[in-house]
Amino acid sequence: MFRNLVEEGNLVDLGWKTNKFTWCNRHEDESFTKERLDKALANPRWKVTYAEALVETLLAIYSDHSPILLYCSFERCSAYRYHSSFKYEANWINEMGCREAASEAWQGSYRGETGLEKVLYKLDKTRKGLQKWSRHMVRDRNRAIREKTQLLGELQSREEPSTIKKQKACSKILTFYWNKKT
Incomplete structure (x- = not known):
């Protein structure tokens, strides 16, 4: 039934990257x-409309x-600014370095005449300190995720059962990192 639908719709496999x-089966x-079980299919009209699809x-x-x-248009994606x-x-x-970053910013010298001005200044300085700390934390975590993702990709591209243990270990570490991101 599925093959009939593919033939009637004149659908073709869009291929793959990576x-x-x-x-x-991870044995x-x-x-x-x-196995290659999952595929993206399209008809010729769709392929002409989205010639850059990948x-x-x-x-x-x-x-x-x-x-x-499925990537349909790179131009549309790059038009958005975040x-x-x-x-x-x-x-x-619970993250290493957060308390220290906040304490250091809060304990620093302050400007201002009134108590409220002092508190507002300390809050702003703490915000800036935590922003800087979080950028470093996110950068370090993202680097670790990229490295483990690259290793997992290399392991998965091999057609050897001997890599399964390493794949499972990599997946476990990536799961830990992704859970920390959310």
Whole structure:
């Protein structure tokens, strides 16, 4: 039935970028198997409209399936500008260096005549100190995520059952980092 739908719709496979396979049984023995189960399909009219379309196979971090991501237009994505404001995250208090950054900013010298001016100055200085600290924390965490993601990609691209333990360890670390980001 599915094949009939594909034929009737004149649908074609859009291919892939990076890893061809979208599923792995994660066995560490001779029953190790990888397959390309997931595909993006389109008809010729759609392909002409979205000529720059690209399908990327993402890394399997939480599952034995690798998700696929369809990019339709790079121009549309780059047109958006993101503006972020400062927000204190409650879980930061558990992060290394947060208390120190806040204490250092709060304990510093202050300007102002009234008590309110002193407090406002200290709050602003603390905000700036925490912004600087959080940028470094996020940069360090993102670097670690990039490194582990690259390693996981290299491991998943090999067709060897001997890499499964390392893949599982990498996935566990990435899960930890992603849970800390949220």
